[in-house]
Amino acid sequence: RFWASAESPNPLGWDGVLKCFGHSDRDVEEARSRAKEAVARLAAHLKGENEFPDKYAYSDRPIREEILDEVKDSSGAVIALVTRNGYGAEVLNAAGVLFADIDDPPAKGAGLFASLARLFGSRKPETPAPTIPPAVTRYAEAHPDVGLRVYRTRAGWRVILVNEEFDPTSPKARETLVALESDPQYVELTRVQQCFRARLTPKPWRCGIPRPLRNFPRENAAVEKVHQEWLRKYQSSSGGFATCRLVTELGRGRDTAAASTIISLHDRATRATSGLPLA
Numbered sequence: 001r002f003w004a005s006a007e008s009p010n011p012l013g014w015d016g017v018l019k020c021f022g023h024s025d026r027d028v029e030e031a032r033s034r035a036k037e038a039v040a041r042l043a044a045h046l047k048g049e050n051e052f053p054d055k056y057a058y059s060d061r062p063i064r065e066e067i068l069d070e071v072k073d074s075s076g077a078v079i080a081l082v083t084r085n086g087y088g089a090e091v092l093n094a095a096g097v098l099f100a101d102i103d104d105p106p107a108k109g110a111g112l113f114a115s116l117a118r119l120f121g122s123r124k125p126e127t128p129a130p131t132i133p134p135a136v137t138r139y140a141e142a143h144p145d146v147g148l149r150v151y152r153t154r155a156g157w158r159v160i161l162v163n164e165e166f167d168p169t170s171p172k173a174r175e176t177l178v179a180l181e182s183d184p185q186y187v188e189l190t191r192v193q194q195c196f197r198a199r200l201t202p203k204p205w206r207c208g209i210p211r212p213l214r215n216f217p218r219e220n221a222a223v224e225k226v227h228q229e230w231l232r233k234y235q236s237s238s239g240g241f242a243t244c245r246l247v248t249e250l251g252r253g254r255d256t257a258a259a260s261t262i263i264s265l266h267d268r269a270t271r272a273t274s275g276l277p278l279a
Helices: 028-046 112-120 134-142 171-179 184-193 221-240 257-270
Strands: 002-009 017-024 066-072 078-084 090-094 098-103 148-153 156-161 196-199 244-250
Touching: 002 028, 017 028, 066 257, 078 257, 090 098, 090 257, 098 171, 098 196, 134 148, 134 171, 134 244, 156 257, 171 184, 184 196
Parallel strands: none
Antiparallel strands: 002 017, 066 078, 078 090, 090 196, 098 156, 148 156, 148 244
């Protein structure tokens, strides 16, 4: 919930400074203390005084995103968080409702330039949606008692399993995501981040505006003002787009209470039944 940064001169004498972030669920002072410890460890490593951790990747740390909202069940327990990611979109982080993220297969003959366009987000209009991925159809036929909501996204598909809750770190969650042929990186991040993630609002470059200049946390009033100006433009520009489109429901499974709450929020935020172009 709390983040802070700390800086240190580069011990190698290069231009610029070292910068690390610290996190805390208690208060910003604890986050700042951890940031200072992290930047000190980094400086010591660069001076050859300690070993760097074997793993130091995005998936090994808490997600540094601003918490915008908590989603609670009827008992008041938090079942999901809405956050803002590094490029400014709102993201649903669900504790137990399984989301699968499935990419379209590469087009035949697609080369480097097509891959780069997909990576950086071309504003080219969406192509007609192909048929539902065969893996999703096979899964539904093999498990007729499940309930699946199938959505089209700009570059693939999104599936919500509605009748059962999952531990994101469990073998069963991984097996289900793999069976649905979810994106391998998404499968791994689901496990290490201990949640199922789904983008709720459009990617900004698909709406004609750049990413925000600064990521969270925004540690002074000037940076916060710039962010609020960007946010107003983003909200205005993204109003004419949907993030995904509901295509069909498969299986006999009925929604759990948690799934019903999350689906309602998800479909409203993504404009899944609006018919708007996808971004």
